[in-house]
Amino acid sequence: MNKIVKLIKKKNKSKIICLTAYSKNIASIIDKHCDLILVGDSLASVLYNFTSTKKVTLEMMIEHSKSVRMGISKSLMIVDMPYNTYRNPKEALRNAKRIISQTKCDGVKLEGGKKIYQIIKTLIKNKIPVMGHLGLLPQSAKNFKYKGKEKVEKKKLLSDAMLLEKAGVFSMVLECVESSLAKDITKSIKIPTIGIGASVYCDGQILVTDDLIGLNKISARFIKKYTNIEKHINDAVFKYKKEVTKNKFPQKKHSY
Numbered sequence: 001m002n003k004i005v006k007l008i009k010k011k012n013k014s015k016i017i018c019l020t021a022y023s024k025n026i027a028s029i030i031d032k033h034c035d036l037i038l039v040g041d042s043l044a045s046v047l048y049n050f051t052s053t054k055k056v057t058l059e060m061m062i063e064h065s066k067s068v069r070m071g072i073s074k075s076l077m078i079v080d081m082p083y084n085t086y087r088n089p090k091e092a093l094r095n096a097k098r099i100i101s102q103t104k105c106d107g108v109k110l111e112g113g114k115k116i117y118q119i120i121k122t123l124i125k126n127k128i129p130v131m132g133h134l135g136l137l138p139q140s141a142k143n144f145k146y147k148g149k150e151k152v153e154k155k156k157l158l159s160d161a162m163l164l165e166k167a168g169v170f171s172m173v174l175e176c177v178e179s180s181l182a183k184d185i186t187k188s189i190k191i192p193t194i195g196i197g198a199s200v201y202c203d204g205q206i207l208v209t210d211d212l213i214g215l216n217k218i219s220a221r222f223i224k225k226y227t228n229i230e231k232h233i234n235d236a237v238f239k240y241k242k243e244v245t246k247n248k249f250p251q252k253k254h255s256y
């Protein structure tokens with residue numbers, strides 16, 4: 001069965017596990033646990049210290065995705081289309097085709113609802129699988145508050161979700177969406193919702209892997225650190241330094 005069909009079929013059966021990766025080594029560790037791996041433009045802050053995802057280029061996404069591709073054997077691989085690479089259907093199609101052909105990913109993710117309806121339809125008409133992204137949209141956000149508090153915003157998000165489904169997206173990320181709205185959206189559409197800061201009611205969950213392992217120094221309500229990898233690295237490097245200083249490494253077996 002096609003990986004995308006398999007993912008959609010998980011709705012109402014079992015939770016969909018998603019994480020981000022920006023390189024081969026992390027991708028190869030998380031692949032066996034995930035249904036979907038996203039090469040997210042969150043690499044802007046996580047890897048490059050950029051204050052906004054707006055600075056991410058198509059070339060950066062392609063190079064990181066090529067690396068990630070080498071680490072994935074079973075998960076669905078989706079790549080974020082960066083800011084200003086899908087301003088109209090023609091531009092979106094040209095860039096999405098470039099991402100797919102150069103990275104061999106399974107599909108692309110775009111941020112937005114009604115405004116990008118025609119763009120998404122064009123990609124899908126051209127056989128490019130698209131994942132939607134609603135709620136907090138980092139590429140255009142004016143603030144980082146959660147979405148769906150006000151009645152008007154709630155209505156708009158629900159209608160955007162239905163529109164994205166109509167356009168043909170295979171799934172959508174709901175980022176920082178109020179719990180009851182995430183529940184309503186999830187119940188109202190037949191494709192899976194993937195939450196980040198959007199409650200347990202979504203069909204699946206995504207986190208930035210660097211946040212989950214404690215490598216990224218940010219904290220937010222929706223993040224849970226499952227380990228402190230910084231401590232593991234510190235301990236290992238401390239031991240290495242000690243052994244090198246005391247001539248305990250390299251030993252004969254490490255030498256030629």
Ligand code: KIV
Nearest residue numbers: 020040041042173206
């Ligand atoms: O860029 C990213 O990593 C994302 C996820 C947080 C959903 O869009």
